[in-house]
Amino acid sequence: MSTPMDVRGDWDLTQSNGFTVHMQIDGEDPDGTFNGRGNIDGKAGFIDLADTRATDHEITFQMGAGRYTGQFDFQGRLTGTTVDTSHPTSQATWQANKLFGSI
Template sequence: MTMDVRGQWGLGQGNGSTVLLNVRQQDPDGSFGGTATVDGHAAGVTGKVTDSEIAFQVEHGIYIGRFTFEGRLTGLTVDGQNGHSQATWLATELFGPL
């Protein structure tokens, strides 16, 4: 069973950037899509979620994270263009099963 990441939720990044996601659809296999706003710039988001992990891409940013047993989501983002720019992140919401 996958975690339910549908709806609006945000990320606070360790580098000070903020990301607001609006996940509009999530398939039973965990694939999802929607929109994201990164520091005021709109972009698309696509990804996949399981019961314990998430991976998604917003433009050139690649996000990988894990859910804690409470449903908190934390992870790391990497710049997909150069791989040198990295930041940790923490979601603003708690998540439960789909």
């Protein structure tokens, strides 16, 4: 069994549509599920994350109407896409501002 990437801590996602999402990940279980919240730059308050999962090669989570899916490369860089589940044609790519390693 592979070890999930450690996504705990504070980090940012820079989206291609100009928004930055400030992430605060409090804890992560050995199976890769994690808990935390995100704040979209310029908007008030944090939104709890749902349906979270990190593996050794990808991450998925829901934040409000946004569904985020990303991939870790061999150096620990994380990039991905987000889709507005209320308006599926509204999509953006993103990249994290930190390198990740295994738990």
